[in-house]
Amino acid sequence: MESDITMPRIRRELYNKEICACSIFGAMNRDGERFNGEGVMLAIANMHVRGNGLGGGFAAYGIYPHYKDYYAFHLMFTGRSHQDKVSAKKELDGFLSSNFDVVFDEEVPHRDESTVSDPPLVWRYFVHPRKEGDDAMLNDEDYVVSKIMWINTRIENAHVFSSGKNMGCFKGVGYPEDIGEYFMLDELYKAYTWTVHGRFPTNTQAWWGGAHPFSLLDTTVVHNGEISSYGTNRWYLEMYGYACTLQTDTEVIAYAADLLMRRQHLPIEVVAKIFAPPIWNSIDRMNESEKKLLTTLRMVYAPLLMNGPFAIIIGQTNRMIGLTDRIRLRPLTAATRGDMFYLSSEEASIRLISPKLDRVWTPNGGEPVIGELNSIRKVLQ
């Protein structure tokens, strides 16, 4: 994949920092049974006070079974006027039609715009890569990622904020329950995994593209905390062809997860030790082979260490992962009930939609909790 990204100066020099006390929630049916967004909207609304209405978003897996073989691009066209949005869309349409076969596209349905402020034009495209020339050497996913980076850096008011197969992100400025309402997630979509975020931004302005989740292909991230290593992480990821354009620190986690898990095939247990490595004192107390592994990871992947407090939920086609920083400076509660697996900033939100639980626990810092589909075949068929 190309690593020569040229970011426009205006984007490169934006001040990027965010501290938040957000809410995160995830619900997964490990048997692949799909359910609508009503429950997770109630659950996140129960943590209303953790956000401040300046960002909310959802990732949903299994929502496009009719187009499951195509990459589902969700596009946001921003700008001051309707004309700005339309002209960004025109430019994007031209780029898409020369690089992809677009099998279907439409505006993402939504309720009355009065419930949210200043919404962008949100459009979805179901596409198949059309690789020509040198691009024919790339696998589909690398091809798609390189085109997304091209769009996000070159087309001023167009942002691809969701790009996986049979899944999609919905996000914007508002409380998460309002965003869910706006995109009609309680009526139009059924997913086997939902992750949700309520935002409390303090250091960057709130805008539709800066809301969580952040995603690339089928990997999505919702995050409570602050990545103070954002600058280092971003520069490192740029070398691998990832351009951070959305002005929120969480974006680096999504791209780092794509680099480590999809391209470098590292298991999540190792990735967790890269994002949240044990402190040197703890490493000193380990046995020789553990010590060697952890020391090597800290050396090789130092620029991908996520410094600062965080609790995140990573969504992927076949699993949902919860992870906190190594000393758990942000809360995360995990719970199970039958085939259901839940992650939440607060236990009460889980109890609201599932009063009875088989097991409730708070995972140790830096140790991932993973819910996996019993059989991936069910959701791929």
Next chain:
Amino acid sequence: MARAAASQTSVGADHIEERIAVAEIDATGLQTKELNDQLRDLLLSGIKKVNIRNVCGQRYIGTRLYTPEHLRMEIEIFGTPGNDLAAFLYGHKITVHGNAQDGVGNTMDGGEVIVKGRAGDVLAFSMRGGEIYVRDNCGYRTALHMKEYEDKKPVLVVGGCTQDFLGEYMAGGIVIILNLLDQTHKANFIGTGMHGGVIYLRGQVEPDQLGGQVEVTAIEEPDRSILDRYVSRFLERFPEIGMSQREIMQSQFYRLKPKSKRPYSNLYTY
């Protein structure tokens, strides 16, 4: 809405009637402030006992119940109370029938909290008086900067185990971790920065799990009488545990005390 249901009870052969007022609150859909407003109104109207049903994430339950007359109330919570349950609690008694979230007993002043389940992170944070009993496990940073002054000496008893940073910067009070379901403690950085109070751990703990500021010893006779008193109170509150005082007291206990009252006295001085 709060309903004060006054039930009539007759006491003794001479038929002296005593009114025992028990109020009910249905917390469904109530905001944190609305719930705490109702509790305060009930306290001021002389209610001695309140059952709160369908609690789901409302925060600061039991705070803001200070009165100059030292009015006291018993609060039973059914559901999952939100963060900072019993913050600044002023002498009241709160029982949670279920799990509690983060920050139980934050800067609690006096009274008692009983959690018939687990508690989250920063349990008993800055607690300065009263007693907390948690039946199951609890999370990170338990008893963070717990403190004592003269006759005010907070006590925390946990039936399960804790996660890392137990007793961090602890300045006073008594913490007892019974770890009833395990033989060893898994937590690290126990007592980091501790400079007052005492922690009792039942079961095995390795020196490298402890912060550099604590010294670990076996318990002595005065410790045994403290443990006897609070283990028996713990068992009274959770008979469902089904263990005897004798069984628990026979186990190995360790005592953690700070090496110094001012561990950082040389750190910020020139």
